[in-house]
Amino acid sequence: MLLLLGSAVLSGVVFKQSARTAAAGLACEGGFLAAGFILGLASALLAPFEFFALAEWSRFVALTGMAWLIVLWSRRYQRAGDICLGVVLVSFCGLYVWGRLAAYLAGSIENLNLDSAGFFAGFSNRRFFAQVQTMTMPLLGCATALLGDRYALRIRAARALKVLVWAIYVAWWVLAFLSSARGTWVGLACGLGLAMFVCPASARRLLRTYLIGALVGWLLFVVAFEVAPRLRGAGAVLEMYDADHYVVVADRLTLWSLAVDAVLRHPWLGLGPMQFMTLSSSGGLHPHNSILQFASEWGILATSMFAAALALGMTSLIRAARAASLENDPCGEWVAVGLIAGLAGGFVQSLVDGVFVVPTSEVLLFVLAGWAGGYVSRTTGRSAVEAPPLGILLRRCAALTILAAALYLVWFAAHFLPILATQADRPYAIGSMVLPRFWADGLPVW
Numbered sequence: 373m374l375l376l377l378g379s380a381v382l383s384g385v386v387f388k389q390s391a392r393t394a395a396a397g398l399a400c401e402g403g404f405l406a407a408g409f410i411l412g413l414a415s416a417l418l419a420p421f422e423f424f425a426l427a428e429w430s431r432f433v434a435l436t437g438m439a440w441l442i443v444l445w446s447r448r449y450q451r452a453g454d455i456c457l458g459v460v461l462v463s464f465c466g467l468y469v470w471g472r473l474a475a476y477l478a479g480s481i482e483n484l485n486l487d488s489a490g491f492f493a494g495f496s497n498r499r500f501f502a503q504v505q506t507m508t509m510p511l512l513g514c515a516t517a518l519l520g521d522r523y524a525l526r527i528r529a530a531r532a533l534k535v536l537v538w539a540i541y542v543a544w545w546v547l548a549f550l551s552s553a554r555g556t557w558v559g560l561a562c563g564l565g566l567a568m569f570v571c572p573a574s575a576r577r578l579l580r581t582y583l584i585g586a587l588v589g590w591l592l593f594v595v596a597f598e599v600a601p602r603l604r605g606a607g608a609v610l611e612m613y614d615a616d617h618y619v620v621v622a623d624r625l626t627l628w629s630l631a632v633d634a635v636l637r638h639p640w641l642g643l644g645p646m647q648f649m650t651l652s653s654s655g656g657l658h659p660h661n662s663i664l665q666f667a668s669e670w671g672i673l674a675t676s677m678f679a680a681a682l683a684l685g686m687t688s689l690i691r692a693a694r695a696a697s698l699e700n701d702p703c704g705e706w707v708a709v710g711l712i713a714g715l716a717g718g719f720v721q722s723l724v725d726g727v728f729v730v731p732t733s734e735v736l737l738f739v740l741a742g743w744a745g746g747y748v749s750r751t752t753g754r755s756a757v758e759a760p761p762l763g764i765l766l767r768r769c770a771a772l773t774i775l776a777a778a779l780y781l782v783w784f785a786a787h788f789l790p791i792l793a794t795q796a797d798r799p800y801a802i803g804s805m806v807l808p809r810f811w812a813d814g815l816p817v818w
Contacts (some may be wrong), residue, residue: 408674409436416644419644427646431781469768472492505548509544511576513581567712624661627658643668645669658729662723686712
């Protein structure tokens, strides 16, 4: 919550001063996003539970403000900004790996049984962690490959740094096998496939990095979670070997059918943001499909606007990646390949999972989107004069909207958080009214 509020305040302050410069190459995407949010606001105001719908709408507006800050950062600091964001990403993964390693060693010393379902601290569901891996694995792979390319970095990376990053990368693969989410494998494959189409040479090196990391990670996974527990006489419960873990297709189809029915009944403005749970027979908090989620809740019009912004943004990123490849800019090409694979993988996984309802996944996705936006805007070769002027009034309206959204989230959390905190991992109700999705770890309003 504090992250969104701080980002919204900062973006509101700098928006009217820097929007014109950073908008080069991003004006069309911004226009489609603005149109989508205007339609979403109308949908929220007409929703059955408008307070919750406005909270969902405000969260996405605040996340967009956070992404805008990253666009400005990336455009201003360029290569140094890329390195800084890469260091933050690797550090985040490294700290999480260190925490899971400490938990594993503590459990081994006390001879406790290992349970993969409860191993991922901070995530109420292992699939939520898998969503993070889908978007970060390509960037980690690109970081390991980049450290081995002395001509890309123009420096010779210290051996200790290479070993550290490789260790984090291999451990990330171990956790990927432990989470065993099918959406992650599909997302990684699709992201790599798109990168192979855009930058074949770099993508082939990324594929080799994948294969090496996956092979070593699989061997360590077998030793740590199958061989070692047996030698200690302890048990290990791994969800990947549970037959019930794979029988969920019928549930997805049921939710998708309900979402399609909601789209047909409310085609233009939808049920309202965060309102899918109000369907009494849904049996799910969300449709587990981002397109159906937005179409059923925000309406076809808003979904079309967001889809257009996504398509234009990805097209611009692909063009920037190809330009970096033609200009013999290996460092820029690696950054673009990692962003393309990460964003494409996250979107593909969102078609079968709730990427747009888990706060950690949403924040990471918008961080990558902001990073990609900054990369595109600084590599378009167009100056601020050539960028379409947004106008003082529009810039101020955008800044005030972001600030208002953050303040509404604060008010909403102050009024409803005490109730939500008592409802762990299930939808809750007030009287006979079933209210929208919330769970303990992954509260949409934080």
